[in-house]
Amino acid sequence: MSLCEACGRAYRTLMLILLAGLSACGSLSHNAPRNLPQAAAGSASAAMREAADVAGQTTVAMSFSGGGTRAAAFAFGALQGLDAMRGQGGASLLDDVAFISSVSGGSITAAYYGLHGKASLATFRSVLLKDGEAGLRFSLLNPVNLARLFAGGINDREDLRTWLDEDVFKGATYADMFRRGKPIVWINATNVYYRVAFPFSQQAFDALCSDLASFPVSEAVAASMAVPLFFAPIVLQKHPEACSAPLPDLDKAQAPGQSLLFGALANAVRGLRDTSKGKYIKLVDGGVTDNYGLATILQSRLLLGTAYGPMSENDAINVRRLLFIVVDAGQGPRGDWNQSQAGPSGIEVASAAIDAAMGTNVRMSYDAFVPMMQQWRDDLVAYRCGMQQSRQQEIAARQPGWRCNEVEFFVTRISFEALDKERAASLNDVPTRLRLPERDVDRLIEAGRDAILGNPVIREFGRESTEAR
Numbered sequence: 001m002s003l004c005e006a007c008g009r010a011y012r013t014l015m016l017i018l019l020a021g022l023s024a025c026g027s028l029s030h031n032a033p034r035n036l037p038q039a040a041a042g043s044a045s046a047a048m049r050e051a052a053d054v055a056g057q058t059t060v061a062m063s064f065s066g067g068g069t070r071a072a073a074f075a076f077g078a079l080q081g082l083d084a085m086r087g088q089g090g091a092s093l094l095d096d097v098a099f100i101s102s103v104s105g106g107s108i109t110a111a112y113y114g115l116h117g118k119a120s121l122a123t124f125r126s127v128l129l130k131d132g133e134a135g136l137r138f139s140l141l142n143p144v145n146l147a148r149l150f151a152g153g154i155n156d157r158e159d160l161r162t163w164l165d166e167d168v169f170k171g172a173t174y175a176d177m178f179r180r181g182k183p184i185v186w187i188n189a190t191n192v193y194y195r196v197a198f199p200f201s202q203q204a205f206d207a208l209c210s211d212l213a214s215f216p217v218s219e220a221v222a223a224s225m226a227v228p229l230f231f232a233p234i235v236l237q238k239h240p241e242a243c244s245a246p247l248p249d250l251d252k253a254q255a256p257g258q259s260l261l262f263g264a265l266a267n268a269v270r271g272l273r274d275t276s277k278g279k280y281i282k283l284v285d286g287g288v289t290d291n292y293g294l295a296t297i298l299q300s301r302l303l304l305g306t307a308y309g310p311m312s313e314n315d316a317i318n319v320r321r322l323l324f325i326v327v328d329a330g331q332g333p334r335g336d337w338n339q340s341q342a343g344p345s346g347i348e349v350a351s352a353a354i355d356a357a358m359g360t361n362v363r364m365s366y367d368a369f370v371p372m373m374q375q376w377r378d379d380l381v382a383y384r385c386g387m388q389q390s391r392q393q394e395i396a397a398r399q400p401g402w403r404c405n406e407v408e409f410f411v412t413r414i415s416f417e418a419l420d421k422e423r424a425a426s427l428n429d430v431p432t433r434l435r436l437p438e439r440d441v442d443r444l445i446e447a448g449r450d451a452i453l454g455n456p457v458i459r460e461f462g463r464e465s466t467e468a469r
Helices: 003-025 068-084 105-122 124-128 143-151 157-168 174-180 202-207 217-224 260-271 295-304 313-318 346-385 389-398 421-428 438-453 456-468
Strands: 058-064 097-103 153-155 184-191 196-200 229-231 234-237 280-285 321-327 408-414
Touching (some): 068 097, 068 321, 068 438, 097 105, 105 184, 105 217, 124 438, 143 153, 196 202, 321 346, 346 408, 408 456
Parallel strands (some): 058 097, 058 321, 097 184, 321 408
Antiparallel strands (some): 234 280
16 A cells, blocks of 8 residues: 555545544534324314315416525416406406415415415515525535534524524414415425425325424425525424324235335335334425425325325315416526536536436426326216216206316416516526525516416416306
8 A cells, every 4th residue: 555545545534533523513403303293183283184175166276396585486476477367256366276285495485375365465575575594504614514514404494493483484383374274285395215205284294193283384394495415304203102093005005017106105104103214204305306396296196096185075076177387486507618618617517417307307297297187187077977876966956067077177387488588588597595686586576477477278267267257
């Protein structure tokens, strides 16, 4: 062994020792789980659950992508656009929104709207102008931050508390959201151990034997936004002793020809109660698995295994026309390193590689979602038309004009691409930050509104809904 090799080995050994020491010194002490065991049956807390029957004959569902304040502002503009599409009686398409699924930055808007409903249209802009980065750590030149990085993440929930818990959501829990009833809001994170999407939904918390009603909304949003390394994972505790309700039928995961996704889901759901594999669930940014927030809907369809789930049976019977709007504030290609032989830098390569993985993921997610929605519609029709004739007649008596096969599902997506090229390019350059200039926030809100109003599928759906009211 040469002297240089010996020195190099000694240096690497010393660095490992130092990093191990930093990791031990920088352990995150503010990351304790905040989810409580499931409340006893009959208690007041147990009665507070996610709404079930929320769909009308005309129903709108939405998903909000990730992208920091850029995504939050664009999603808010989309809500404004739906509210601007009004019929003669004054009702708008926003009144028909019954379900929102969200990821990362889009979760701020989804959760706020879920808590405040249409009143948020007058107040949420001021929330978007707050500085979400004021309490965050950024510098890797700071030894304390480096230690925190090796302990799990430069920032943890305490670094977001003033902004998310105090400024934005003001201590609200899911019970506050449940009292509104509509819309149902699924905030999505990633179960980093099992590598599947994790929704903050009643179904997921029932599997975890945990109480969703008492859980802080800010904690769910923090999990949805927990970019790996920059934020430490949000931790949930398993409470298998708190309930005895069976899990969904997972045995079919072993059947020949079953999808790989269902097998992964079966392992993840079993893991929510299996303390032999640890007592905790670790959650990171939902965009890691799907930056559109669509994966959990497909996952629920697979796990529930019914014709109508995750809809309730009543919603499946009531709905006639459903429009699903994917609100995409993601960024397209950017950077100028293709212009020369030199570059990109190592940091640019790492960033582009992450963007490439997420971009591929969302394209595949959307492409799979569209036929899934059509199959869901077909399953609903088969279920409705398979009911006993007497029940169909009873429903038709309650809802004049009801027919078992009269169900239409529509899917559309809005993004910066819906705008003119110059405007889209300018918005694409807005960074993924938690603090943006007021001018950029307003441009993004206006863009979301214009993208909704200019979308031909949404315009036609709104016109027909107005005529049907």
